[in-house]
Structure formats: C-alpha cells, structure tokens
Amino acid sequence: MPARISRQDVAHVARLALLDLDDDELDRATEQLGAVLDHVADIEALDLEGVPPTAHPLPLRNVFRADVVGLVLDRDEVLAAAPSAEDGRFRVPAVLGEEP
Amino acid sequence: MTTDGWETVIGLEVHVELATETKLFSAAPNRFGAAPNTNVDPTSLGLPGSLPVLNERAVELAVRVGLALHCDVRPSTFARKNYFYPDMPKDFQISQFDEPINVGGWLELPSGTRVGITRAHLEEDTGKTTHVGGSGRIGGADHALVDYNRAGVPLLEIVGEPDLRNSEDARAYVEELRQVLVAIGASDGKMEEGSLRVDANVSVRRPGDPFGTRCEIKNVNSLRSLGRAIDYEAARQVELLEAGEAIRQETRHWDEASGRTLSGRSKEDAEDYRYFLEPDLVPVVPDPAWVEEIRAALPPLPADRRRTLADAAGRPPSDGEVVVAVARGLDGLAVAAIALGADADRVLTHIEHNLAVDGADALTALSFAALVALETSGALTATQTKDVLATLVAEGGSGDPAAIAAAKGYEAMASDALAGAVDAVIAANPEEWSRYVEGDERARGKLTGFFVGQVMKQTRGQADGKAVTALLAARAGG
Incomplete structure (x- = not known):
C-alpha cells in the first residue's frame, strides 16, 4: 500500500508548525501520521451517502453569550507575566516578513 | 503609464x-482608543484554560449585514486559521472558513x-503590532510592541466578486457598503479608526480574455488611497505585461508616501494556514424565524432611500444631489420638505451646498420648507436664504425662518424701491451705462456683474440679483 503521507509532506507540515525535526524524527512522524491517516481512512469503507459531515461531536448548536461587558485583567499583572514589556505593551522580537 | 486596450478587474x-x-468570544470591551492592553481578558490573550463563547449580538x-446584502443566511461553523505571528497570542485566528x-x-x-457578494463571514480581529527602533520599516525594526485590545474584536469579512472594472466604481462600492453598514447599525464605518478596512485584488486583461494573475493590495486606509492604489497597480501590471513579463501572484502593500505598491510577503508557504474545525465552538444554525425577525426590523437601505427621494424630486436615483442627500442622511428631510410644497431643486441644492454642517440633521422639514418658500417667492435672495439657513441650523433647526430674516433686516424690497436703486446706480455711472447699452452680449454680461454689485452695495445686499439683471435689461431696451 502506498504511504498516505510522504516524508516531504511531513517535513512541510513540521516547518509550518515551526518544528525542527531531525531525520529520525521525520521518519518516525511519517510512519505515525501514516497510521493515523490509515485509521481515518476506515471511514471510506462506510456508506456515507446522505450523511452530513459532522462539525462537532456534541449534539449542540447556537451556544451564545449575551453582549455584556465583563471583567478585564489588570494590565500590570498581565504584563508582569510576560517575558518583556514596554510602554504598556508586550515586547516581542522584531518579526521578519509581513503579517498574515 | 497607459492602460489603453487593457481592462482592470x-x-x-x-x-x-x-x-x-x-x-x-469573550466579555472584554470592544472599544476603540483605550490605553494599550486594558481591554483584555484571558480569552483575548489566549491564556491556558480560556475558552471562546460566541457573542449573540x-x-x-452578521445576519443583518447578510440580509442587507441580499445573501443567503445559512448554518455555519468556525475554524482555526493557524499561523505564527505575535498579533494572535494563541497562534491561530478563529474564522469561518468552508461554512460561512x-x-x-x-x-x-x-x-x-450590481456588484456580487461572494460571502460575508465572521472572524476575530487581531492585536496591533508596532515595530520600533531601526529605520522604522519592518525589515529594519529592532523589536515590536503588541497591544491586544483589538484581539478578538468581532469582524465581518465581506468578500466581493471581481465585478468592478475601475477605481471609481471600487470607491463607490466601499462608500455604498459603508453607508449600508452604518444605516443598519452594524458598524460605525470609520475608515480612519480601522472600523472598515479594504484589501483590493487587482488584475488586468485584454477585454474578453480570461482573468489575469491578480495581486492583493493591502494597507489601503482611505477611499482616496484605494483609488490611487488600484490605478497604480493596474498601470504597473500593464507595464510588465507590455514588456513581455509575467505577473507574480503576491500580496503587495500600498505605500502612501511614495504612491506605490510594494512587494510584501515572500515566504512561499505563508498561505498554508492548515484550517481545521474549531473544537471549542459548536455550529451556528440561525433559526429561520429569528432571521425573518431581523429582516423585518431592517431600516430602508440607501438604494431604497435614493429611489424614494428621486421619485419625490422627479430625478433619477443616480442623480448627484440625490446621492449626496442620502449619503448625508438628509433624504428624509428632503422628502418631507418637498411633501410640504418646497421646491425640490432648491431643497436639493441647499442640502448639497449649505447643509454639510453640524446640526443639519436637526433641521425640521417645516422650517426648511418655510425658508425655501420665502426664497421661491422672491421674498429672500439666494444669499439671504443661505444666511438665514445657517442661522436656522445654528439655533437648533426648528425656528421660524421669516422671524430670523426679519431680525436680520432682510425684508423684501418693494419693487419700486429696487427700481429706484437701479436708476440711482445707472445715473451715478453714465460711462459704464452707455457701454452696457451699446455693448454686445459679452460686454453686457461683464457689466451686469458691475451693476448688480453696485446695486447690492447700495441696498446692503437686500436686492435680488436676478431682479436687478432683469431691470437693467429693461432699462436698456431689451
């Protein structure tokens, strides 16, 4: 059976997730992700004609909250937990490239 | 740069x-202009253990906007759009993806x-990142500062079909959309505060050809910038194509200072957001009865209001003064004043030229119609009417224009008094008068201005310019 996911795809996904995998880890992830996809592929054996896709396992819909202002966090407390802050804002490394 | 023979899409x-x-997804305030990071809660900051709960309002x-744009309102889901950038602390943005x-x-x-609307979906806004240090440009920045007040603010992304063919229509589209959003109370529509942000997908083609490769222009912060950015980008693409080069599909940023679009993101897989269903939110299935309730409560939309005013004024809905009156929200006033017998042309002229002022919306149709009647009957000159109108609005908009005119000493000049003033001016300027009498049409036109001015001076502005012109012509023998 052909692999459901190539080593190249796994490397691509790892890069998108900012994961730095070495060769052994890539091999292992490729095998494990393939097994997961095999498992999911079992669904293909079922007759799903007329069955709508499942958006959520819970039989719930329209869970809302009222548009009423609640508590906010204290800024000093929030920023104290950050690695670095400046001017009431979170200080982060300069970001290369453009924002999405 | 020319775009002759090319069509912009x-x-x-x-x-x-x-x-x-x-x-x-949380109860932190959605408020513009607060001190940085004061409108934040655990959900806005993506703190561990925090969960989103959808705001019913x-x-x-969103449904209101959908209905106003004649969309189908349908069951929808939320997904995670995954990316690493500090404007979203949880490293994903919750957005509607395949089921808007x-x-x-x-x-x-x-x-x-009519411009097609592909979809209008809900998503959360991101935080605001400011790059500091270095040259001030992103590439040279030393570090960045992040304010999460905006993170989680509800956004509706309205995606239009590629139906627009020039920058003027693109501006008209945004302006019309803004008016609709404000009319239905969905947004304050303030572009300058970022309440309404526009990205433009621009491509060019030979008429009749399939669509060309498009570029997405970001960072357009005003209607004027939108028009300039589109025109620049279309010309840039035409120039490349005419030089035999290809257009690269990319995101470009409008640079207001240089008036150019600059190439933006280059990371090739930056667009791969690996969307998947947000497990912490259940589907939204709007109850049809609720949707109908919302539909029934929608106010008349700008397009309907233009038709109503156009009918009342005897003009087409595309008429410039009709469009302006609706854009200023003064169409109700205009329709009511016209219904009270006010001359439609004068009503629309005043709205366009003399009512772009604070307090104009408090002007009552009764006072406005009474004033226009004074002007139409000749009791007030155009200049006097304008002055009375300004005072009327400044005093709250519901005063008696006749009383205001009287207080200003604007009494209608008896026609014999006006004739006397004209005769006195003619007598005082015999040389100009003989040139007027003997002159051709052009010379007369010039001298009419002189004589009307003199009569105005003599009557301290109370004379009606048109009446003076008629008297001069009559005195000269036609």
Whole structure:
C-alpha cells in the first residue's frame, strides 16, 4: 500500500508548525501520521451517502453569550507575566516578513 | 503609464468591525482608543484554560449585514486559521472558513450597477503590532510592541466578486457598503479608526480574455488611497505585461508616501494556514424565524432611500444631489420638505451646498420648507436664504425662518424701491451705462456683474440679483 503521507509532506507540515525535526524524527512522524491517516481512512469503507459531515461531536448548536461587558485583567499583572514589556505593551522580537 | 486596450478587474475584501459592546468570544470591551492592553481578558490573550463563547449580538449583526446584502443566511461553523505571528497570542485566528454564515448576495451602487457578494463571514480581529527602533520599516525594526485590545474584536469579512472594472466604481462600492453598514447599525464605518478596512485584488486583461494573475493590495486606509492604489497597480501590471513579463501572484502593500505598491510577503508557504474545525465552538444554525425577525426590523437601505427621494424630486436615483442627500442622511428631510410644497431643486441644492454642517440633521422639514418658500417667492435672495439657513441650523433647526430674516433686516424690497436703486446706480455711472447699452452680449454680461454689485452695495445686499439683471435689461431696451 502506498504511504498516505510522504516524508516531504511531513517535513512541510513540521516547518509550518515551526518544528525542527531531525531525520529520525521525520521518519518516525511519517510512519505515525501514516497510521493515523490509515485509521481515518476506515471511514471510506462506510456508506456515507446522505450523511452530513459532522462539525462537532456534541449534539449542540447556537451556544451564545449575551453582549455584556465583563471583567478585564489588570494590565500590570498581565504584563508582569510576560517575558518583556514596554510602554504598556508586550515586547516581542522584531518579526521578519509581513503579517498574515 | 497607459492602460489603453487593457481592462482592470477588481475584487474587494472589506473587513468590518462590528458595533458590539464586547469581543466575539469573550466579555472584554470592544472599544476603540483605550490605553494599550486594558481591554483584555484571558480569552483575548489566549491564556491556558480560556475558552471562546460566541457573542449573540455579533451573530445578529452578521445576519443583518447578510440580509442587507441580499445573501443567503445559512448554518455555519468556525475554524482555526493557524499561523505564527505575535498579533494572535494563541497562534491561530478563529474564522469561518468552508461554512460561512452569509453567501451569495449583491450590493447596488448609485449608478445602478450590481456588484456580487461572494460571502460575508465572521472572524476575530487581531492585536496591533508596532515595530520600533531601526529605520522604522519592518525589515529594519529592532523589536515590536503588541497591544491586544483589538484581539478578538468581532469582524465581518465581506468578500466581493471581481465585478468592478475601475477605481471609481471600487470607491463607490466601499462608500455604498459603508453607508449600508452604518444605516443598519452594524458598524460605525470609520475608515480612519480601522472600523472598515479594504484589501483590493487587482488584475488586468485584454477585454474578453480570461482573468489575469491578480495581486492583493493591502494597507489601503482611505477611499482616496484605494483609488490611487488600484490605478497604480493596474498601470504597473500593464507595464510588465507590455514588456513581455509575467505577473507574480503576491500580496503587495500600498505605500502612501511614495504612491506605490510594494512587494510584501515572500515566504512561499505563508498561505498554508492548515484550517481545521474549531473544537471549542459548536455550529451556528440561525433559526429561520429569528432571521425573518431581523429582516423585518431592517431600516430602508440607501438604494431604497435614493429611489424614494428621486421619485419625490422627479430625478433619477443616480442623480448627484440625490446621492449626496442620502449619503448625508438628509433624504428624509428632503422628502418631507418637498411633501410640504418646497421646491425640490432648491431643497436639493441647499442640502448639497449649505447643509454639510453640524446640526443639519436637526433641521425640521417645516422650517426648511418655510425658508425655501420665502426664497421661491422672491421674498429672500439666494444669499439671504443661505444666511438665514445657517442661522436656522445654528439655533437648533426648528425656528421660524421669516422671524430670523426679519431680525436680520432682510425684508423684501418693494419693487419700486429696487427700481429706484437701479436708476440711482445707472445715473451715478453714465460711462459704464452707455457701454452696457451699446455693448454686445459679452460686454453686457461683464457689466451686469458691475451693476448688480453696485446695486447690492447700495441696498446692503437686500436686492435680488436676478431682479436687478432683469431691470437693467429693461432699462436698456431689451
């Protein structure tokens, strides 16, 4: 059976997730992700004609909250937990490239 | 740069901040202009253990917009759009992806053109990142500062079909959309505060050809910039194509200072957001009865209001003064004043030229119609009417224009008094008068201005310029 996911795809996904995998880890992830996809592929054996896709396992819909202002966090407390802050804002490394 | 023989194709994506009290998924305030990081809660900051709960009002406003844009309102889901950038602390943005709440509508421009709406979906806004240090440009920045007040603010992304063909229509589309959003209370529509943000997809083609490769223009912060950015980008693409080069599909940023679009993101897989269903939110299935309730409560839309005013004024809905009156929200006043017998042309002229002022919306139709009647009957000159109107509005908009005119000493000049003033001016300027009498049409036109001015001076502005012109012509023997 052909692999459901190539080593190249796994490397691509790892890069998108900012994961730095070495060769052994890539091999292992490729095998494990393939097994997961095999498992999911079992669904293909079922007759799903007329069955709508499942958006959520819970039989719930329209869970809302009222548009009423609640508590906010204290800024000093929030920023104290950050690695670095400046001017009431979170200080982060300069970001290369453009924002999405 | 020329675009002769080329057709520009434009599709706009408009992000609208919805006018809710709180954020899309938490109870932190949705308020512009607060001190940095003061409108934040665990959900806005993506703190461990925090969970999103959907704001019902945001859904209602989204449905309202969908209905106003003639969309189908349908069952929808939320997904995670994954990316690493500090403007979203949880490293994903919650957005509607394959099942948006609104699909397939249209927006009618004042010209009558209908622009298709592909979809209008809910998503959360991101935080605001400011790069500091270095050259001030992103590439040279030393570090960045992040304010999460905006993170989680409800957005509706309205995706338009590539139906627009020039920058003028693109501007008209955004302006019309803004008016619709404000009319239905979905947004304050303030571009300068970022309540309404526009990205433009621009491509060019030979007429009749398939669509060309498009570029997405970001960072367009005003209607004027939108027009300039589209024109620049279309010309840039035409120049490349005419030089035999290809267009690269990319995101480009409008640079206001240089008036150019600059190439943006280059990372090739930056667009791979690996969307998947948000497990912490259940589907939204708007109850049809609720949707109908929202539909029934929608106010008349700008396009309907233009038709109403146009009918009352005997003009087409695309008429410039009709469009302006609706854009200023003074169409109700105009329709009511016309119904009270006021001359429609004068009503629309005053609205366009003399009522672009604070307090104009408090002007009552009764006072406005009474004033226009004074002007139409000749009791007040155009200049006097304008002055009385300004005072009327400044004093709250419901005063008696006749009383204001009287207080200013604007009494209608008896016609014999006016004739006397004209005769006195003629007698005092015999040389000009003989040139007027003997002159051709052009010379007369010039001298008419002189004589009207003199009569105005003599009567301290109370004379009616048209009446003076007629008297002069009569004295000269036609």
